[in-house]
Amino acid sequence: MERTTEISRETLLEWKKGNVRAFEEIVTVTRQRAYSFALGLVGNSEDARDLSQEAFIAAHNARKSFDADKPFFPWFYRILRNRCLNFIRSRARKREISMDILIEKASTEASPDTSMIRKENAEALWKGLFALSEEHREVMVLRCFYDLSYREISETLVISEGTVMSRLFYARKALYGILKDRFDESQMEGDDA
Amino acid sequence: MMGCERMETDGMRYLDGEMSLQEKSEFEKHLDSCRACREAVAQMNRLGILTRGVVIKDPRDSFWDGYWKSIYRRIERKTAWIFILLGGILIILYELYRAVRDMGELTISKIAIILLLTGLAILLASVVRERIHQRKVDRYRDIKR
Numbered sequence A: 001m002e003r004t005t006e007i008s009r010e011t012l013l014e015w016k017k018g019n020v021r022a023f024e025e026i027v028t029v030t031r032q033r034a035y036s037f038a039l040g041l042v043g044n045s046e047d048a049r050d051l052s053q054e055a056f057i058a059a060h061n062a063r064k065s066f067d068a069d070k071p072f073f074p075w076f077y078r079i080l081r082n083r084c085l086n087f088i089r090s091r092a093r094k095r096e097i098s099m100d101i102l103i104e105k106a107s108t109e110a111s112p113d114t115s116m117i118r119k120e121n122a123e124a125l126w127k128g129l130f131a132l133s134e135e136h137r138e139v140m141v142l143r144c145f146y147d148l149s150y151r152e153i154s155e156t157l158v159i160s161e162g163t164v165m166s167r168l169f170y171a172r173k174a175l176y177g178i179l180k181d182r183f184d185e186s187q188m189e190g191d192d193a
Numbered sequence B: 001m002m003g004c005e006r007m008e009t010d011g012m013r014y015l016d017g018e019m020s021l022q023e024k025s026e027f028e029k030h031l032d033s034c035r036a037c038r039e040a041v042a043q044m045n046r047l048g049i050l051t052r053g054v055v056i057k058d059p060r061d062s063f064w065d066g067y068w069k070s071i072y073r074r075i076e077r078k079t080a081w082i083f084i085l086l087g088g089i090l091i092i093l094y095e096l097y098r099a100v101r102d103m104g105e106l107t108i109s110k111i112a113i114i115l116l117l118t119g120l121a122i123l124l125a126s127v128v129r130e131r132i133h134q135r136k137v138d139r140y141r142d143i144k145r
Helices: A009-016 A020-042 A045-059 A072-092 A114-131 A134-145 A152-156 A161-178 B005-016 B021-033 B035-052 B067-102 B108-137
Strands: A102-104 B054-057
Touching: A009 A020, A020 A045, A020 A072, A020 A134, A020 B054, A020 B067, A045 A072, A045 B067, A072 A134, A072 A152, A072 B021, A102 A114, A114 A134, A114 A161, A114 B035, A114 B054, A134 A152, A134 A161, A134 B035, A134 B054, A152 A161, A161 B005, A161 B035, B005 B035, B021 B054, B035 B054, B067 B108
Parallel strands: none
Antiparallel strands: A102 B054
């Protein structure tokens, strides 16, 4: 996923004035990241798309309170996160999480059996992530799938780096417990990372 | 699992490559003498193998079709509704004023029209007031970093 979400100060200032074209540019640059982060919180593609769009609309309505000298995404992420958390806590019917979200990083030559095990591991991992609390899942997703540094996670979630470490520790501990059976040697076949 | 307090801080930084070479070397020395940390690092490394082997699937290009248009339409529609509501209130108030001004003889139908227009004006004003109130209490209005 693209990590370069640089938006010029000029564009941000134009957007603050209400320029919709500038906002379109901001959305185009950040939509992939917004969708992916929402996906890590809500677990399925359709809701992640809807919530990321809602968050962009909310951000546009709140644009006057945005400081154009600061990066856009951490500010926006707080809006997105609130939307996602409200959605998770208020949804009347529990929608199933999509199970085909995680895919192998590199398709290497593997026997059908190994491929099946890897697919099952990926599904178990995704399911395991959704057995964690939102706070723990969030840091895991930001760190393990989007490779954000502690500083970036700390800025994005507006928490200290110490809290980032602590949440990662308990998230990993819990996830290891959930996936313990998977760590049988035979289950890890084909992994050499 | 994980009986040493260093695992929560240094252990995480070690696993996530957040340490300087000096810190890394110092922590590795600690690992030599701390069984709890050694076991914890081994377990979390296995978890790392699992997470590093997969990525979150990017949606196809077609997924983004209409993404911006949908956002734009909703922004545009909101503005349109505000204008419609304000216009509606003005028209109703003006018609109400005319109805009262040119009242002449009071008939059932005139009373009904006045009541209807008054009701509509109150209803639209209430919608506008609710919108304004919502905006005031909107949690996203004052979000600052």
